[in-house]
Amino acid sequence: MKAPLLVMAAGGTGGHMFPAQALAEAMLHRGWRVRLSTDSRGARYTGGFPHSTEISEVQSASPARGGTVAKLLAAPKIATGIASAVWGMWRDRPSVVVGFGGYPSIPALAAAEFLRLPRMIHEQNGRLGRVNLRFAPRVACVACGVWPAELPAGANGVETGNPVRKAVLERAQAAYIPPGDYPMSLLVIGGSQGARILSDVVPDAVAALPGHLRGHLRVAHQARAEDGERVTAAYAAHGIQAEVKPFFKDIARRISEAQLVIARAGASTIADLTVIGRPAILIPYAAAAGDHQTANARVLVEAGAATLIPESRLDAEVLAGQIGLILGNPDAAVQMSHAAWGAAIPDATQRLVALVLELSERGAKP
Numbered sequence: 001m002k003a004p005l006l007v008m009a010a011g012g013t014g015g016h017m018f019p020a021q022a023l024a025e026a027m028l029h030r031g032w033r034v035r036l037s038t039d040s041r042g043a044r045y046t047g048g049f050p051h052s053t054e055i056s057e058v059q060s061a062s063p064a065r066g067g068t069v070a071k072l073l074a075a076p077k078i079a080t081g082i083a084s085a086v087w088g089m090w091r092d093r094p095s096v097v098v099g100f101g102g103y104p105s106i107p108a109l110a111a112a113e114f115l116r117l118p119r120m121i122h123e124q125n126g127r128l129g130r131v132n133l134r135f136a137p138r139v140a141c142v143a144c145g146v147w148p149a150e151l152p153a154g155a156n157g158v159e160t161g162n163p164v165r166k167a168v169l170e171r172a173q174a175a176y177i178p179p180g181d182y183p184m185s186l187l188v189i190g191g192s193q194g195a196r197i198l199s200d201v202v203p204d205a206v207a208a209l210p211g212h213l214r215g216h217l218r219v220a221h222q223a224r225a226e227d228g229e230r231v232t233a234a235y236a237a238h239g240i241q242a243e244v245k246p247f248f249k250d251i252a253r254r255i256s257e258a259q260l261v262i263a264r265a266g267a268s269t270i271a272d273l274t275v276i277g278r279p280a281i282l283i284p285y286a287a288a289a290g291d292h293q294t295a296n297a298r299v300l301v302e303a304g305a306a307t308l309i310p311e312s313r314l315d316a317e318v319l320a321g322q323i324g325l326i327l328g329n330p331d332a333a334v335q336m337s338h339a340a341w342g343a344a345i346p347d348a349t350q351r352l353v354a355l356v357l358e359l360s361e362r363g364a365k366p
């Protein structure tokens, strides 16, 4: 008998792609076949997917972005994508279709609806993205990364948390070495695409730390490719040892080895920090829809695992003060690390798997 097929569709940021990767890893492990569709942006994050994942690219089309021509071209592109997805699903009859948000998930979800296949979505944030909002009442369930989520009428929400990748789970609750008089790791991450504001402020903040802290610091800083040189130069000018890269592929190891993480507050970043359990200073992206990154960050702040600096208040002096408070106080740092564990949902992937299996068994028509 042929293995059951899971079709997943995800938009072009790490934020949509990494939870999909976690589900792919788990379902392949259970003997399912897994097919993923994303756009050319999402394709940048497929390197970590298990090799047996069948990956296809759909043309990205956002009716909400770009100039008039791009907007006019969006509808035919989406229609072509849906037609091709209908053909593929009619031929292969997937057992379940899961959308992870973003415009590239439209063709798969629309085709699954047309063919009345069992389907669901996963929303990483407490506030639904545009595509998920549209499909939420028309799928069997909305798996929610953050609870309670704001759901439209008729949607069936289930709390799952945000699944983290296998490499992160392997370091769940990794022993935390508190800050002290030895080389300490400071990790700076701006989400899947890097964050310019962190490149502008963090090197000066590190330089402003008292000598006994600064002298022990080793910095790993994720900066956008175009900012890499100047960030490297800024650390070098202050005599600070720093490794600057546009993307760290071994992020699980780096988080687990860090005494402190400075980060944006995207959903998977928060999930990774809690599952591994590390103290953090969070600077939410203020322009995120509905300010959802501030909501994400507050969960950790209220748990005692992180401090939050709004973008509007971020400067080198304020940040240096916060770094000093955590790295200069090992007991507080250990408590923050434990508090982060306490806020984790380490079985988020299993919860998502359970929903997929239930849906498959029901063969449900929502």
Ligand SMILES: CC(=O)N[C@H]1[C@@H](OP(=O)(O)OP(=O)(O)OC[C@H]2O[C@@H](n3ccc(=O)[nH]c3=O)[C@H](O)[C@@H]2O)O[C@H](CO)[C@@H](O)[C@@H]1O
Pocket: 013, 014, 015, 016, 018, 124, 125, 189, 190, 191, 192, 193, 222, 246, 247, 248, 249, 251, 265, 266, 267, 268, 269, 270, 272, 285, 288, 289, 292, 293
């Ligand atoms: C600017 C923006 O709109 N961001 C959104 C986007 O975030 P974004 O795409 O930045 O995604 P997340 O913060 O959710 O996830 C980033 C992931 O990349 C990993 N990582 C990061 C840096 C690195 O060098 N290597 C690496 O592996 C992190 O550990 C994390 O697992 O999608 C998220 C989920 O919908 C939202 O919550 C965010 O608000």
